[in-house]
Amino acid sequence: MTIEIETERLVLRPMAAEDVENHIVMMQDPAVAASLTPDQKPRSRAEEWRAAASILGHWQIRGYGWFSVFEKKTGNWAGRVGPWYPEGWPGLECGWAVKSEHWGKGYAPEAAIATIRWTFDQFPDLPRIVSVIDPENSNSQAVAEKVGETKSGEIFEYWSFKLDVWAADRAAWLDRFGG
Numbered sequence: 001m002t003i004e005i006e007t008e009r010l011v012l013r014p015m016a017a018e019d020v021e022n023h024i025v026m027m028q029d030p031a032v033a034a035s036l037t038p039d040q041k042p043r044s045r046a047e048e049w050r051a052a053a054s055i056l057g058h059w060q061i062r063g064y065g066w067f068s069v070f071e072k073k074t075g076n077w078a079g080r081v082g083p084w085y086p087e088g089w090p091g092l093e094c095g096w097a098v099k100s101e102h103w104g105k106g107y108a109p110e111a112a113i114a115t116i117r118w119t120f121d122q123f124p125d126l127p128r129i130v131s132v133i134d135p136e137n138s139n140s141q142a143v144a145e146k147v148g149e150t151k152s153g154e155i156f157e158y159w160s161f162k163l164d165v166w167a168a169d170r171a172a173w174l175d176r177f178g179g
């Protein structure tokens, strides 16, 4: 069965092979790479191809993963948002990244709220959802606040970074955003 999530302005579908080029292009943008690569610089196309393969592989292994985000009005690929839980992660995360030409339109929170709802629905026993965020990434912290997450006080060490674990508890989140 095809999974498709619709919001007011966006359509979300599981990231697929035909989205890999769009993902590589987004990750080659220095503004996006600054928050998502080990040295905060764009990685090579070859490295990003392998990273995209792990995103598609996450869907195979877990049965869920990042969704490609498409603008309804243009049909264009705008980013990727959704659940992410690789081995060693501090919890089932909702992650987000949007092409920089679309920053500030509220696409990340709109898509994230829809995917958090989808994730809680898929996993009735999931007590909370997290997002791991660099303390200097104010854009991402703004998204976390808009989607009902607060800083848990936990720190997750990844690459050379000490990342804050933001979290939303299931019951409180569903009370606020609806089931």
Ligand SMILES: CC(C)(COP(=O)(O)OP(=O)(O)OC[C@H]1O[C@@H](n2cnc3c(N)ncnc32)[C@H](O)[C@@H]1OP(=O)(O)O)[C@@H](O)C(=O)NCCC(=O)NCCS
Binding pocket: 031, 032, 033, 035, 036, 096, 097, 098, 099, 102, 103, 104, 105, 106, 107, 108, 109, 132, 133, 134, 137, 138, 139, 140, 142, 143, 146
């Ligand atoms: C973080 C990110 C996903 C936010 O996506 P978005 O769709 O722009 O989300 P919003 O529109 O809600 O904007 C979030 C904040 O970004 C900032 N922002 C908005 N427009 C901006 C712009 N044109 N340029 C820079 N920052 C901008 C604002 O602080 C905004 O918060 P505010 O609305 O409370 O003022 C996006 O900036 C991104 O992809 N960044 C690179 C990848 C990344 O950091 N991912 C998260 C890793 S934890």
